[in-house]
Amino acid sequence: MVMLMGLIMLVTYGTNFFLIRYLKQRPHIDVIEKLSMLLGINMSVLFLDGILLFVGKLLIDTVEIIE
Structure with a gap:
């Protein structure tokens, strides 16, 4: 779970870095316009991060049940 959270953090900050560039x-x-782009991209990335x-978590719990 920690690896997944690290990946999500990397994607979020990476997206912001490329957007600012x-x-x-x-x-x-x-x-x-700058603020709307920043907020729109951040909300989209955070939505996808939540789904991920x-x-x-669902996969981790499923694997624990199977074991």
């Missing part, structure tokens, strides 16, 4: 390359972006954690 992308936003710095664009010449004219309003502050509101749920499925991972």
Whole structure:
């Protein structure tokens, strides 16, 4: 479970890193547009992270029951 959480943290921070690099390359972006992109990407990534954690926990519990 700790490996799964580390992977999720890596994906979340990696996505933010690449998004910030992308936003710095664009010449004219309003502050509101930047914030909406950051919040939209973060919410999408966190939603997928939650699904991944749920499925991972479900698989771990299933393996423990089978053993």
